[in-house]
Amino acid sequence: DGGITQSPKYLFRKEGQNVTLSCEQNLNHDAMYWYRQDPGQGLRLIYYSQIVNDFQKGDIAEGYSVSREKKESFPLTVTSAQKNPTAFYLCASSIRGANQPQHFGDGTRLSIL
Amino acid sequence: EDKVVQSPLSLVVHEGDTVTLNCSYEVTNFRSLLWYKQEKKAPTFLFMLTSSGIEKKSGRLSSILDKKELFSILNITATQTGDSAVYLCAVASSEKETSGSRLTFGEGTQLTVNP
Numbered sequence: 567d568g569g570i571t572q573s574p575k576y577l578f579r580k581e582g583q584n585v586t587l588s589c590e591q592n593l594n595h596d597a598m599y600w601y602r603q604d605p606g607q608g609l610r611l612i613y614y615s616q617i618v619n620d621f622q623k624g625d626i627a628e629g630y631s632v633s634r635e636k637k638e639s640f641p642l643t644v645t646s647a648q649k650n651p652t653a654f655y656l657c658a659s660s661i662r663g664a665n666q667p668q669h670f671g672d673g674t675r676l677s678i679l
Numbered sequence: 680e681d682k683v684v685q686s687p688l689s690l691v692v693h694e695g696d697t698v699t700l701n702c703s704y705e706v707t708n709f710r711s712l713l714w715y716k717q718e719k720k721a722p723t724f725l726f727m728l729t730s731s732g733i734e735k736k737s738g739r740l741s742s743i744l745d746k747k748e749l750f751s752i753l754n755i756t757a758t759q760t761g762d763s764a765v766y767l768c769a770v771a772s773s774e775k776e777t778s779g780s781r782l783t784f785g786e787g788t789q790l791t792v793n794p
């Protein structure tokens with residue numbers, strides 16, 4: 567079945583540690599996105615990528631980094647510079663084009679130890 | 680700065696009631712407005728609206744967009760307990776029609792349907 571797979575479902579980070587969240591899709595979508603969701607809030611865009619080897623900052627990119635070496639994969643690294651990383655992280659993908667809906671993975675919940 | 684505002688933030692109804700959820704926006708380079716339903720994990724796509732006045736329907740759910748007044752509504756008739764969820768409104772914007780859009784989300788409306 568086609569879909570978007572995020573792993574792990576739950577992740578704990580120690581102070582000063584970098585952690586990487588995985589996002590893989592087999593929908594043959596060109597565009598991929600990372601969002602952060604805090605309790606009682608909507609989603610905020612961290613980074614997005616329209617094609618392989620290219621990505622742009624979203625609204626809250628500070629403290630995060632991404633790579634897009636393969637079409638299917640768009641990993642997100644939460645660095646130690648991100649002082650408030652506890653949140654629910656959602657990855658999405660879409661066909662490239664202005665009027666294409668984004669479809670989401672099941673998310674990764676990140677907490678601080 | 681792009682902005683999407685949803686109201687109400689929270690709503691509690693009884694099964695069988697009809698509800699209307701509101702979404703207003705201020706966005707440059709508007710492309711479309713999308714509605715998602717989020718239960719526990721991934722938001723699931725409901726509707727995408729690009730033109731004013733054309734009502735989209737899917738069973739008991741319907742939605743309409745007003746591009747002049749910059750708002751959309753999502754109606755749910757004959758509500759069921761399974762409709763309990765957070766409903767997210769998002770607006771897609773992009774500088775070029777051929778490039779992908781970035782979404783700006785509202786805070787969401789938490790709908791609770793009691794039996």
